[in-house]
Each structure stands twice: as structure tokens, then as C-alpha cells.
Amino acid sequence: MLKLSRLTDYGVVVLTRMGAAPSMRQSAPELAHRTGLAEPTVAKVLKILAGAGLVEGVRGARGGYILSRPLDAIPLSDVITAFDGPIALTACVEGGGGGCGSEEHCPVRGRWDPVNHAIRHALAGITVADLAVPAPIAFIPEADLRLAAE
Amino acid sequence: MLKLSRLTDYGVVVLTRMGAAPSMRQSAPELAHRTGLAEPTVAKVLKILAGAGLVEGVRGARGGYILSRPLDAIPLSDVITAFDGPIALTACVEGGGGGCGSEEHCPVRGRWDPVNHAIRHALAGITVADLAVPAPIAFIPEADLRLAAE
DNA sequence: TGGAAAGAGGACGGCGTTGGTCCTATTTGG
DNA sequence: CCAAATAGGACCAACGCCGTCCTCTTTCCA
Known part of the structure; x- marks a missing residue:
């Protein structure tokens, strides 16, 4: 169908949601709740985004993810x-x-x-x-x- | 992978081969032999192309397919x-x-x-x-x- | 007039990819 | 020391694709 994978779609959704608060560190469960997607799926998406350098992960308690670049970049x-x-x-x-x-x-x-x-x-x-x-x-x-x- | 199906690729190959002799009626077995693809696959590809109106099928013995339009159209x-x-x-x-x-x-x-x-x-x-x-x-x-x- | 050749249309099973989940290790704050 | 959260895979069911095959119809030619 010349369509991209569902994970890619989720990736855009998550990125967009992060862009609403670009300077805030947001955890996977948080983003899952805000996007309405399942939490394990969001976690997987974020790992892939982090691997590509689009977001940066912060480990440990009170950790989360933050955008590496603004969305328009x-x-x-x-x-x-x-x-x-x-x-x-x-x-x-x-x-x-x-x-x-x-x-x-x-x-x-x-x-x-x-x-x-x-x-x-x-x-x-x-x-x-x-x-x-x-x-x-x-x-x-x-x-x-x-x-x-x- | 944002890739199109293999059938689509075959379709382009077959169309290109037909474009080498645009006015000749060519049968599925002929085109299969000339493209190196399996004959049932080429037959399927041609049926789909005919259904889309890109080629026109001619039934009966000595039948075959002809391009409906030149390749550049x-x-x-x-x-x-x-x-x-x-x-x-x-x-x-x-x-x-x-x-x-x-x-x-x-x-x-x-x-x-x-x-x-x-x-x-x-x-x-x-x-x-x-x-x-x-x-x-x-x-x-x-x-x-x-x-x-x- | 009958047989062969070829297209039309659909059905079917094998197989690879994808999606979603889960598990473990590691890191860090309280 | 414990809890929370990321990092990184592993796993399995479900789906779509691909190649093949079958039957029916049409048409040419002997």
C-alpha cells in the first residue's frame, strides 16, 4: 500500500506531543497516558527515537525523554x-x-x-x-x- | 520499509518490456520468457495491469496484450x-x-x-x-x- | 467443426514481516 | 536500600503478500 509502518505513525504522534512542552522531561508512562497509546508501545517507540538521536533519554528515577531538536528541525x-x-x-x-x-x-x-x-x-x-x-x-x-x- | 510490493516492481518491468515494441501484441508466456520472470507471475501482473486499463488484453489463440498508452503517458x-x-x-x-x-x-x-x-x-x-x-x-x-x- | 492457445477471474497455502508484550540489566533519586 | 525509569533484546500471534493453480471463456486455425 506504499504505507509506512504503524510504529512510524506513533513516533510522529509522540514527537508532536513532546513538542507541546519542548523543554520538559517527560517519561514514557506520561506520554502514553497523554497520547492514549499503550504504555509498552510508547516505550518501544521512544527507545527507537532515542536510538536515532531524535530524543535523549535520561535514566533513573524521575527520568524521561527530552527532544534533541525542535520539531521544525x-x-x-x-x-x-x-x-x-x-x-x-x-x-x-x-x-x-x-x-x-x-x-x-x-x-x-x-x-x-x-x-x-x-x-x-x-x-x-x-x-x-x-x-x-x-x-x-x-x-x-x-x-x-x-x-x-x- | 516504505517500499512498494514486488508485484508493482514486476509491473514496471513488464510494462517497460512491452514498451520496447509498443505496437506488437505480446502474450504472457512471451513476456515471461523475455523478462526472466515466472510465467504465472507475469500472467497475474498482466491481469492486474489490464484491470487498471494500462494494457488491453486480447483473448483467444494468438492473443496477448498491448499497451493502452505509450510509456511516457x-x-x-x-x-x-x-x-x-x-x-x-x-x-x-x-x-x-x-x-x-x-x-x-x-x-x-x-x-x-x-x-x-x-x-x-x-x-x-x-x-x-x-x-x-x-x-x-x-x-x-x-x-x-x-x-x-x- | 473441434482442438489448441491464450486471457479472465478467483481460490489457496506458505512465508516473511510487523506489532504488541514481556523480561532482565542498568542507572539514579529519595 | 528501594523504587522508578531507561536500555536492550527476545518472543509469539496476526496479518498481508506472493507465487501457484484451477476453471471458464474466447478466438484462431487446421
Whole structure:
């Protein structure tokens, strides 16, 4: 379905919630309660976000997580890469590791790269802040182009 | 992985192969042999392409398939939609059909739409012809393609 | 006119990936 | 010393995808 994993979606939700109080340290149970998601799931999401460097964990009692950067400095491509791995629409790309049995016949070998770059560029132009802010959706560089096409 | 299904990839390969001889009627076994893919798989791919109107099937003995449009008139978004369904990165979009249990808390509800539009636009701007290998195959007379497929 | 070739449409099971949960070790505040 | 919270995996059920196969219909050709 060309859809991203549910964990990625949760990641955006959690990040957005953290962005509502960027300087506050918030624990996983707290965030779980505020987002309405299950606590173990939120904990897993936060671990992945921390592993990607998007948030920083503080251990110990009264610990929690804090945003490493403001939301408008986190492009969507970073979040997606953290959960889903490199953005590569097909196996026939740089990071695909081969495995295609009919490389010699394949008439589109290596030709997917521009597509992947286009997707990456589009996702790099949208930040998590663009998904969170209620009103000003005005300045989204890549999403702004020709919405009337659909 | 934000990747599209393997069937979609096969679809592009088959379409590209058909584009090498746009006016020739080609059968599923033929195309299977020329692409190196398994014959039942190619048959399935062609049925889906025909259902989406991208190719037209001709029944009966000496039947086969013909491109409905030239490759440069087939945007990638059409092919992806044919195999993977509507392009919707999350369930929380128009065609998602709900199912999200925490809609009342969700801080990003409805905000994914610009992202989806950006992706759709990026994929609508690339055609199957852009993915086809340019020179070597294009210059071979159609009659010689049979030999080239071994 | 009958058989063969090929598309149309659907059904089915194997398999890999994903999601959600849980367990243990480590760190830190009270 | 205990409680709270993160870090890091391990595990298992559920789902979707993929490849195959079956039957029916259509059409060409001997």
C-alpha cells in the first residue's frame, strides 16, 4: 500500500506531543497516558527515537525523554528512516543488497534511484512541526506544489 | 520499509518490456520468457495491469496484450495505485476508513494529507518511460527482440 | 467443426514481516 | 536500600503478500 509502518505513525504522534512542552522531561508512562497509546508501545517507540538521536533519554528515577531538536528541525524523512530503515521503494537500489535473480534481463536496473531521491526530497522538505501545528500549514515547500492535481 | 510490493516492481518491468515494441501484441508466456520472470507471475501482473486499463488484453489463440498508452503517458502513480491501492502513508486519511482508536487524543489527526499529496505529486511526475533503459533496446528492431531475450 | 492457445477471474497455502508484550540489566533519586 | 525509569533484546500471534493453480471463456486455425 506504499504505507509506512504503524510504529512510524506513533513516533510522529509522540514527537508532536513532546513538542507541546519542548523543554520538559517527560517519561514514557506520561506520554502514553497523554497520547492514549499503550504504555509498552510508547516505550518501544521512544527507545527507537532515542536510538536515532531524535530524543535523549535520561535514566533513573524521575527520568524521561527530552527532544534533541525542535520539531521544525526534524524532517519527516528522519523519522521514517528511524523506524522503517532507508527509504528505498524497491530492492534494486544501492542499499538493497541484491537478491534479484534476473538482473541480467532487467530493463529497469538502477533506474529507480531518481524515484527514491524524489521521495526522499519530498519527505525531507516536511518537518514534524508541519504535522503538529494546528493553523499555519502555509509554508510547506514540497507539499505546496499543485495540490489541485488530485 | 516504505517500499512498494514486488508485484508493482514486476509491473514496471513488464510494462517497460512491452514498451520496447509498443505496437506488437505480446502474450504472457512471451513476456515471461523475455523478462526472466515466472510465467504465472507475469500472467497475474498482466491481469492486474489490464484491470487498471494500462494494457488491453486480447483473448483467444494468438492473443496477448498491448499497451493502452505509450510509456511516457503512464505516470508511476498509476502503476503503484493499480497494485498497491491508493497511496496513503497512514490509516488516518480520507480512504483509511477509520479504525484509529485514539482519535480524540491524536495531535496529528488529518495532518498527513499534505504529505500524501506531496508523495502522489512526486510519483505523478515520473513516467514508466523514465525508468526504461534508453538506448540499447530502443534501437533494436522489434523482430530482433526475440533473439535478444536469451 | 473441434482442438489448441491464450486471457479472465478467483481460490489457496506458505512465508516473511510487523506489532504488541514481556523480561532482565542498568542507572539514579529519595 | 528501594523504587522508578531507561536500555536492550527476545518472543509469539496476526496479518498481508506472493507465487501457484484451477476453471471458464474466447478466438484462431487446421
